[in-house]
Amino acid sequence: MMTTLSEPEDFTTGEGLRALLVRLHEAGPAAWRSDPVAADVMEHAAAKYAPLARKHGLDPWEAASAAFDVMRTRSARTAKDPWGVITHAVRITCIAEERAQGLLCSVHQARRPHVSAYHDPERISDRENPLTDYHEAFHITDPDPTEDPAEHDEDDQRREYDTFTTATSLIEDTIAFVTAMKWPPALARAAVEHVCQELARAGTRRTAYEALRRDKHAQALLDIEADSWSILLKALLGHPHPAYAATSTGRGILHRLLIGETLRALLRDEDLVLTLSVAAPRRGGYR
Structure with missing residues (x-):
C-alpha cells in the first residue's frame, strides 16, 4: 500500500525531484501510473522541454518521453542536479531523433558517430542545377586521338608504383x-x-x-x-x-x-x- 504524502514534493527543484524519483522507485513501476505527482512532473517536463523539442522538429511529448526514460535511471535519482542530468540526456536524444529522421534510419544508428557523419539524403530534383553540372562522375572528357594510350598506361603504372612504395x-x-x-x-x-x-x-x-x-x-x-x-x-x-x-x-x-x-x-x-x-x-x- 503506497503512503500518501500530505505535502507533495516540489519537483521543480533538484532536491524535490530527487525525493520524488526515489519515492516512485521504491513504490514500484505502478507508481508512475497511479501517483498524481508523477503525472504533474511529466506535464512539467513536456512544457520545460517543448522549446528544445521544437528546435529539433519534434513533438514536446517526445522530449517528455525521453525525460521519463531518464527519470527512471539510477543516475538521475543519485545526481546532485537531477534536472541537469535529464536535460543533457533529452538534448542528446532530440539530436539523435532529428538525425535519424534526416538519415532515414533508427535512433540507435543515428547515435553512432560513423553513421551521423553522413549528410541527409536528397533528391536530385531538390537542386537548382542539373546533376551533370556539379557531380565529378559526369566530368569526363574524350581522350585526345593524338595521344598514345601506352603513355597513359605507363604513367598510371608509375603512379601506382610510387604510391605503393x-x-x-x-x-x-x-x-x-x-x-x-x-x-x-x-x-x-x-x-x-x-x-x-x-x-x-x-x-x-x-x-x-x-x-x-x-x-x-x-x-x-x-x-x-x-x-x-x-x-x-x-x-x-x-x-x-x-x-x-x-x-x-x-x-x-x-x-x-x-x-x-x-x-x-x-x-x-x-x-x-x-x-x-x-x-x-x-x-x-x-x-
Whole structure:
C-alpha cells in the first residue's frame, strides 16, 4: 500500500525531484501510473522541454518521453542536479531523433558517430542545377586521338608504383619507431599492419580508430592488454578528440610521417616517446 504524502514534493527543484524519483522507485513501476505527482512532473517536463523539442522538429511529448526514460535511471535519482542530468540526456536524444529522421534510419544508428557523419539524403530534383553540372562522375572528357594510350598506361603504372612504395616505406618506418619504443618486433609489425589495413578499409582515421578500439578479436589475436592497445591506437592514428585535431597528438604517427616528418623528429617528441615506452607490453605478446 503506497503512503500518501500530505505535502507533495516540489519537483521543480533538484532536491524535490530527487525525493520524488526515489519515492516512485521504491513504490514500484505502478507508481508512475497511479501517483498524481508523477503525472504533474511529466506535464512539467513536456512544457520545460517543448522549446528544445521544437528546435529539433519534434513533438514536446517526445522530449517528455525521453525525460521519463531518464527519470527512471539510477543516475538521475543519485545526481546532485537531477534536472541537469535529464536535460543533457533529452538534448542528446532530440539530436539523435532529428538525425535519424534526416538519415532515414533508427535512433540507435543515428547515435553512432560513423553513421551521423553522413549528410541527409536528397533528391536530385531538390537542386537548382542539373546533376551533370556539379557531380565529378559526369566530368569526363574524350581522350585526345593524338595521344598514345601506352603513355597513359605507363604513367598510371608509375603512379601506382610510387604510391605503393610510399605506403610501404611509411609502414616500415612506423614499425621501426614502435619497435624502438621497446615493443616486441613481431608484435609491433603485426599491430601496425593490422591498423593500416583497417585504415585503408575505413577511409578515415576517426572511423578506423572507433572500429579498432572495439576490436576485441584483434586484442586477443595480438595478445595485447586493453590499455596498451588503446595507447598504441592513439599514437598511430592520433587522439580522436577535436581539441587535438591541429596538434601532433591529434595527427598521429602515420599522418605525421605522411606529411613529411622524419623518424628523428618523432624521436624528439618526448611525450610520444614516453607514452609508447611505458605502454610497451612487458609480458606475453604476439608470437
